[in-house]
Amino acid sequence: GAGxxxxxxxxxxxxxxxxxxxxxxxxxxxxxxxxxxxxxxxxEFLTYFQNEAQLDKSGLPSDRFFAERPEGSVxxxxxxxxxxxxxxxxxxxxxxxxxxxGGDEQYFGPGTRLTVT
Amino acid sequence: DAKTTQPTSMDCAEGRxxxxxxxxxxxxxxxxxxxxxxxxxxxxxxxxxxxxxxxxNEMASLIxxxxxxxxxxxxxxxxxxxxAVYYCPGVTGGGNKLTFGTxxxxxVEL
Numbered sequence: 647g648a649g650x651x652x653x654x655x656x657x658x659x660x661x662x663x664x665x666x667x668x669x670x671x672x673x674x675x676x677x678x679x680x681x682x683x684x685x686x687x688x689x690e691f692l693t694y695f696q697n698e699a700q701l702d703k704s705g706l707p708s709d710r711f712f713a714e715r716p717e718g719s720v721x722x723x724x725x726x727x728x729x730x731x732x733x734x735x736x737x738x739x740x741x742x743x744x745x746x747x748g749g750d751e752q753y754f755g756p757g758t759r760l761t762v763t
Numbered sequence: 764d765a766k767t768t769q770p771t772s773m774d775c776a777e778g779r780x781x782x783x784x785x786x787x788x789x790x791x792x793x794x795x796x797x798x799x800x801x802x803x804x805x806x807x808x809x810x811x812x813x814x815x816x817x818x819x820n821e822m823a824s825l826i827x828x829x830x831x832x833x834x835x836x837x838x839x840x841x842x843x844x845x846x847a848v849y850y851c852p853g854v855t856g857g858g859n860k861l862t863f864g865t866x867x868x869x870x871v872e873l
Binding site for chain 1: 797805806807808809812848850852859860861862863864865866
């Protein structure tokens with residue numbers, strides 16, 4: 647079956663531009679997560695949605711980062727006024743049920759590689 | 764945030780068992796132990812998880828110590844395609860936040 651998809655797979659932005667990254671989770675998955683992965687590092691949590699509700703945005707690095715999931719399915723991560731330090735792979739993951747003390751695995755998309763020049 | 768520690772790298776001969784350790788000394792009683800792996804240029808892939816008992820699936824086995832402060836992921840017959848970074852992320856916030864760390868780079872060689 648179809649997994650988590652992300653688009654675009656690669657994005658090059660000039661410093662100061664706004665970007666929008668899209669995530670299509672697995673159909674029917676309630677939970678959706680965004681992570682940021684810098685080169686040579688593990689993924690770092692950014693934000694979490696349960697259906698359309700953003701329940702945790704503690705990992706967003708600044709107010710330039712904004713995520714939404716208005717209808718509880720597709721999600722968009724927007725970065726305003728991009729900076730060079732925003733260059734990273736942005737990963738989206740979904741899971742079937744709301745987390746219950748971590749008892750549900752997350753399925754990851756291939757990521758969007760963002761390069762800010 | 765819950766933190767885990769793993770060796771930076773390990774080597775394994777093809778066909779042999781790969782045993783990857785993880786320390787999660789701050790784990791809470793109701794937090795699961797998860798393992799993921801990431802092959803170059805792909806998103807992380809779920810492998811296995813458990814709470815207290817040892818678990819086995821088609822990919823791997825998971826051994827959790829009785830005090831739950833550490834675990835070992837076992838790939839019984841490693842192949843070249845198992846070369847990847849393996850993570851045992853900490854789980855916090857009721858399971859909505861995985862803290863990955865830098866993982867273990869497993870290199871399977873002929």
